[in-house]
Amino acid sequence: MRSQPSSPVTLDATDRAIVAALVADGRLSMRALAERLHISRANAYARVERLQESGVVTGFTARVAHERAGLTTSAYVCLSIAQDSWREVRQAVAAVPYVEHVALVAADFDVLVLVRAPDTATLRDVVLERLQSITGVRGSRTWLVFADEATPGPWRTPPPV
Numbered sequence: 001m002r003s004q005p006s007s008p009v010t011l012d013a014t015d016r017a018i019v020a021a022l023v024a025d026g027r028l029s030m031r032a033l034a035e036r037l038h039i040s041r042a043n044a045y046a047r048v049e050r051l052q053e054s055g056v057v058t059g060f061t062a063r064v065a066h067e068r069a070g071l072t073t074s075a076y077v078c079l080s081i082a083q084d085s086w087r088e089v090r091q092a093v094a095a096v097p098y099v100e101h102v103a104l105v106a107a108d109f110d111v112l113v114l115v116r117a118p119d120t121a122t123l124r125d126v127v128l129e130r131l132q133s134i135t136g137v138r139g140s141r142t143w144l145v146f147a148d149e150a151t152p153g154p155w156r157t158p159p160p161v
Contacts, residue, residue, distance in 0.1 A: 021033055074144075077141070
């Protein structure tokens with residue numbers, strides 16, 4: 001099991017470039033990664049292993065074109081919850097089908113949920129029947145997503161090495 005330190009890890013420019021390259025393509029081979037960053041394969045292996053051991057890199061995933069996968073309706077659902085129920089609510093929300101992401105937030109509401117469903121009828125069921133029936137949920141507000149595009153984040157553009 002990899003350790004999850006509580007304090008941030010200091011990353012140099014090469015570490016940040018490795019993370020950016022892996023975010024762009026998690027299937028990148030060590031050889032290709034090393035060539036792209038102009039470092040040795042041994043250095044690439046060692047750095048990726050260190051990034052994993054330190055908890056900076058926690059895994060490798062596929063990016064999904066949700067509409068092509070049949071999940072054509074997306075919404076952000078904000079939940080207001082009872083003050084002492086966040087642990088139970090978070091666990092229950094995460095178990096609801098079509099919930100992609102759950103975040104506890106400090107705002108006018110308490111929980112932000114990203115739902116991706118095949119149609120509006122399913123979205124309606126998720127929000128009105130499943131999310132609102134969870135013990136501790138006091139109310140909800142839903143925002144339908146019209147366009148969903150990745151925006152540049154800190155790892156999308158690797159810094160110069």
